[in-house]
Amino acid sequence: MKKWKDKEEFKKIFIRKSHVAWEKDVRDLIPNEVYQTVAFMIRDLISEDWIKTNKMYVEKKVKQVYYFSIEFLLGRLLQSNLISVDMETVCREGLHDLGWDLDAIIPEERDPGLGNGGLGRLAACFADSLAALRLPGHGCSIRYQYGLFNQRIVDGQQVELPDNWLVDGYPWEVKKVDKAVNVCFSGNAYMRPDGEGNLECVYENYHSVRAVPYDVPMVGYHNDTVNTLRLWRAEYTREDVYRVLAKGNRHEAFRYKDNVQLISRFLYPEDSTEEGRRLRLMQEYFMVSAGVQSIVRHFKQKISPNIKVFGHYVAIHINDTHPALVIPELMRIFMDEEGLPWETAWDITTEVVAYTNHTILPEAMERWSIPLFKELLPRIYLVIEELNKRWLQQVRNKNPGDEAKAREVAILWDNQVHMAHLAVLGSHSINGVAEIHSQILKESTLHAFYSCFPERFNNKTNGVSHRRWLIQSNPQLAQLIDSAIGNTWRKHPEHMIHLSAYAADTAFLEQLDQVKRIRKNILASYIKAEYDQQIDTDSVFDIQIKRFHLYKRQLLNILHILNLYYALKENPNMDIVPRTYLFGGKAAAGYGEAKMTIKLINVVSKMINGDHCLEGKLKVLFLENYNVSLAQLLFPAADVSEQISTAGKEASGTGNMKFMMNGAITLGTMDGANVEIHHEVGDDNCVIFGLRADEVMKYYVHGGYSSWDLYRTNEHIRMLLTHLVDGSLGNGNYAFQMLYDSLLDRNDEYFVLKDFDSYCEAQKNIGCRYQNHYKWLQSSAVNIAHSGFFSSDRTIRQYARDIWHIKPVEST
Numbered sequence: 001m002k003k004w005k006d007k008e009e010f011k012k013i014f015i016r017k018s019h020v021a022w023e024k025d026v027r028d029l030i031p032n033e034v035y036q037t038v039a040f041m042i043r044d045l046i047s048e049d050w051i052k053t054n055k056m057y058v059e060k061k062v063k064q065v066y067y068f069s070i071e072f073l074l075g076r077l078l079q080s081n082l083i084s085v086d087m088e089t090v091c092r093e094g095l096h097d098l099g100w101d102l103d104a105i106i107p108e109e110r111d112p113g114l115g116n117g118g119l120g121r122l123a124a125c126f127a128d129s130l131a132a133l134r135l136p137g138h139g140c141s142i143r144y145q146y147g148l149f150n151q152r153i154v155d156g157q158q159v160e161l162p163d164n165w166l167v168d169g170y171p172w173e174v175k176k177v178d179k180a181v182n183v184c185f186s187g188n189a190y191m192r193p194d195g196e197g198n199l200e201c202v203y204e205n206y207h208s209v210r211a212v213p214y215d216v217p218m219v220g221y222h223n224d225t226v227n228t229l230r231l232w233r234a235e236y237t238r239e240d241v242y243r244v245l246a247k248g249n250r251h252e253a254f255r256y257k258d259n260v261q262l263i264s265r266f267l268y269p270e271d272s273t274e275e276g277r278r279l280r281l282m283q284e285y286f287m288v289s290a291g292v293q294s295i296v297r298h299f300k301q302k303i304s305p306n307i308k309v310f311g312h313y314v315a316i317h318i319n320d321t322h323p324a325l326v327i328p329e330l331m332r333i334f335m336d337e338e339g340l341p342w343e344t345a346w347d348i349t350t351e352v353v354a355y356t357n358h359t360i361l362p363e364a365m366e367r368w369s370i371p372l373f374k375e376l377l378p379r380i381y382l383v384i385e386e387l388n389k390r391w392l393q394q395v396r397n398k399n400p401g402d403e404a405k406a407r408e409v410a411i412l413w414d415n416q417v418h419m420a421h422l423a424v425l426g427s428h429s430i431n432g433v434a435e436i437h438s439q440i441l442k443e444s445t446l447h448a449f450y451s452c453f454p455e456r457f458n459n460k461t462n463g464v465s466h467r468r469w470l471i472q473s474n475p476q477l478a479q480l481i482d483s484a485i486g487n488t489w490r491k492h493p494e495h496m497i498h499l500s501a502y503a504a505d506t507a508f509l510e511q512l513d514q515v516k517r518i519r520k521n522i523l524a525s526y527i528k529a530e531y532d533q534q535i536d537t538d539s540v541f542d543i544q545i546k547r548f549h550l551y552k553r554q555l556l557n558i559l560h561i562l563n564l565y566y567a568l569k570e571n572p573n574m575d576i577v578p579r580t581y582l583f584g585g586k587a588a589a590g591y592g593e594a595k596m597t598i599k600l601i602n603v604v605s606k607m608i609n610g611d612h613c614l615e616g617k618l619k620v621l622f623l624e625n626y627n628v629s630l631a632q633l634l635f636p637a638a639d640v641s642e643q644i645s646t647a648g649k650e651a652s653g654t655g656n657m658k659f660m661m662n663g664a665i666t667l668g669t670m671d672g673a674n675v676e677i678h679h680e681v682g683d684d685n686c687v688i689f690g691l692r693a694d695e696v697m698k699y700y701v702h703g704g705y706s707s708w709d710l711y712r713t714n715e716h717i718r719m720l721l722t723h724l725v726d727g728s729l730g731n732g733n734y735a736f737q738m739l740y741d742s743l744l745d746r747n748d749e750y751f752v753l754k755d756f757d758s759y760c761e762a763q764k765n766i767g768c769r770y771q772n773h774y775k776w777l778q779s780s781a782v783n784i785a786h787s788g789f790f791s792s793d794r795t796i797r798q799y800a801r802d803i804w805h806i807k808p809v810e811s812t
C-alpha cells in the first residue's frame with residue numbers, strides 16, 4: 001500500500017493537488033475543496049492496489065462473490081478510508097499545519113443517499129468486512145441521484161425534503177464508460193421452433209437503456225485489498241435519442257430521455273401508484289441485468305470461454321428479494337445467448353445464487369402484478385412462467401390433488417409474481433439473519449419450501465463492522481481497549497472477549513466511565529449547537545434510533561415516557577434516576593401511523609422540556625434526519641439501547657449490536673439478535689421484558705387478547721389513551737386518533753398495551769441498576785467484551801465458508 005511518508009510529504013502533495021484541482025492558493029480553499037482534495041489524495045494512494053487486486057483475482061482465477069443489494073448505506077468514506085490506509089494521523093497533522101482541522105472537514109462529505117435502513121447498512125458492513133478479510137467480493141447496486149429524503153421536523157411533524165446528495169460531486173466514484181451494457185425493457189417475446197426440434201426465444205421491439213457503471217473502492221483495513229462497489233446509472237445514448245427523434249417529435253425525445261434517467265433517479269420511488277411500482281420494478285431489473293451481464297462478460301473475457309464452469313468461479317448473493325430477478329436473468333443469458341438447454345442453465349443458476357431473507361412481515365414480501373411484469377419484462381416473464389410450470393408439475397406429482405400445497409409454493413399465483421418463492425427456488429442456500437428469525441422461516445414463513453429442501457436452509461446471524469462502529473466512531477473506547485488487552489482485537493474482534501477479565505477491575509471501570517462521559521459530552525455539545533438544548537450528562541442516555549414502524553414500537557417508549565411525566569407531575573418528589581430519552585429515525589412518507597408517532601414524540605418532548613419542574617429529571621428529544629453520521633455520534637454516548645420490537649417481528653436488528661459494542665445495556669424483547677445478545681451476556685447484563693415470540697404467535701393464531709379489556713382494567717393505559725384524543729396534549733381533540741385506533745379498534749396488533757406494564761417494570765429495573773454505578777459499569781464492560789461475536793467479520797467468514805466457498809487472497 002502506497003503511503004505518505006510523513007506530514008511534510010502530505011502537505012507537499014496537498015498543495016500541488018489543490019493547485020491543479022482548484023487553481024487556488026491553499027489559503028483560499030473552501031472546506032469542501034479541502035475534503036475533495038484529501039479524497040483524491042487517498043484515491044491516489046489506493047489506485048495501484050485497486051488495479052492489482054482485480055488483476056490478482058483474474059490471474060489466480062479465484063472464485064469471486066458478487067453481492068447484489070438495492071441499498072448500500074455506506075456512510076461517509078473520508079475518515080474510514082484514512083483509517084484503512086493508516087494515514088489519519090499524518091493527514092490530521094498535515095492539515096493542521098495548513099490551517100485546517102480534519103474534524104471540520106469530515107462533515108463536508110454528504111452521507112451517500114444509497115440506502116436507508118438495516119438491510120442497506122448491513123450490505124455496507126459486509127463490503128467492509130470482505131475487503132478487511134482479503135476476500136474476493138464486490139457489491140452491485142444502483143447509483144441513485146437522490147436518497148430517500150432529508151427529514152426536517154416542522155411543528156413537530158416530519159417533512160420530507162429532497163436528498164440531492166450528489167450535488168457537489170462524489171470524489172470516490174470512477175465512471176467506467178467502457179464497461180457499459182444495455183438493458184432491455186418491454187417489446188414482445190415468444191418461443192418458436194429453431195428448426196432442430198427445439199424451441200428458441202424471439203425477443204423484439206424492445207427498448208434498451210444504457211447502464212453505465214460507477215465504481216467505488218472498498219478499501220481493506222491495513223491490507224492491500226481494494227474491492228469494488230459497482231453502482232449502475234441509467235443513461236441514454238445519442239443514437240437512441242436520434243432513433244426516437246426520427247420516429248416522433250422533439251417532445252417524444254425529451255420524454256424518452258427523462259424516462260431513462262428516471263430509472264436511477266430515486267431510491268425507493270413511491271410505490272402507492274402504478275407508475276411508482278413500474279419504476280421500482282424497472283430499477284430492480286436494471287440493476288440485476290446490468291450486474292449479471294457484466295459478470296458474465298468478465299467471466300468469458302478473463303476467466304474461461306466455457307460457460308459451463310461459471311459456477312466454479314462465480315457466486316452471486318441476493319440481499320433480500322429485490323435482486324431476485326438475477327435468477328431468470330441468468331437463465332435468459334445461459335439459454336438465449338449461450339445456447340444452453342434449460343436443465344444445464346438451471347443447474348448452473350442454482351449453483352451460483354444464494355438468498356438472504358430479511359423480513360417475515362407479510363406486507364414487506366415483494367409481489368408484482370403479472371400484467372405489469374409481462375408488459376415490462378416479457379422475456380423474463382416467459383422464463384418465470386416456464387419455471388413455475390415445471391416446479392408446480394413436480395409439486396403436484398408429489399402431492400396429487402393438494403392444490404393448497406401448490407398455492408403455498410407457486411411463483412405465479414393470484415395474478416402476482418411472488419419474489420420470495422422465486423428467490424428460494426433458484427438458490428442453493430437460503431438464510432435468515434438471526435437464530436430466531438431463521439427458525440421462524442423454517443417453521444412458518446417458508447415452511448413449505450423447508451420441507452422440500454431442508455438442506456438449503458441455514459442461519460447467518462448478522463454482524464456490524466467494528467471498524468466503523470467502534471474504532472472510527474469511538475476512538476476513546478478503542479484506545480482504552482488497546483490499553484487493557486492490546487490491539488490485536490482490531491484485526492480479530494473475537495479477542496475482545498479478553499476484556500471480560502477487566503469487568504471487575506476498578507481502575508479499568510473508572511476509565512470506562514470516563515470514556516462514556518467524554519462521549520456523552522460530545523453528543524451534548526452537538527445537541528446544544530443544533531437544537532439549543534442542554535442535556536444533563538449525568539442522566540441516563542436512553543436511545544431509540546431506527547426506522548419508524550409500528551412493530552418497532554417507538555409508541556411503547558413514548559407512552560412510557562408520558563406515563564412517567566404524569567407520575568412526576570402527581571408526585572414531584574418521586575425518586576427517579578434522571579433520564580434523557582433520545583429518538584431518531586425516518587418514517588416512510590406514506591406511513592401515517594409512523595409519522596404520527598414522530599409527531600407524538602415531538603409534542604411530548606416540547607411539553608416535558610418546557611416544564612421547569614422536570615428540569616434535571618427528564619428530557620426528551622427527537623433528533624432529525626437520522627443517518628450514519630448521526631448514528632456515529634449516538635451509539636458511543638448511549639447508556640441504554642432500546643430494542644423493543646414485538647417479539648418475532650424484527651428479523652435481527654443491527655443497531656442492538658452497535659450499542660452493545662459501545663457499552664450500552666440492551667433493554668429489549670426476546671426478538672431478533674437480542675436473543676443472542678442475551679445469550680452472550682446473561683440476565684445480569686441486559687434487561688429483557690415482554691411477550692415471547694411463541695406467545696405472540698399463539699395470540700395471532702388462537703386469539704385471547706383484547707386491548708379493550710386492558711383499557712377497561714388498567715387505569716394507566718386508560719388515562720394515556722384518553723390523553724391521545726382529548727386534546728390535553730395541546731394539539732386539539734383527536735390529534736392522535738390514528739394511534740388510538742391502532743391500539744384499540746385494531747386490537748393492538750403489535751401488543752404495545754399488552755407489554756406496557758412489563759416495559760414499565762423493565763424501565764424501573766434500568767433505573768435501579770444505574771444507581772449501582774459500579775455494577776452498571778461492569779455490565780457495560782461485559783457487553784463490550786462479548787460484542788466480538790457480532791462483528792461482521794465473523795458473519796462474512798461464515799458466508800464465505802458455508803455459502804460462497806471463497807477464500808482469502810494473499811498478494812504475492
Ligand code: CBF
Binds near residue numbers: 118122462654
Ligand atoms: O438484516 C438486516 C436488517 O434488515 C432489515 O432492516 C430489513 O430491511 N428487512 C430488518 O428489518 C432488520 O431486522 C435486519 O437487521
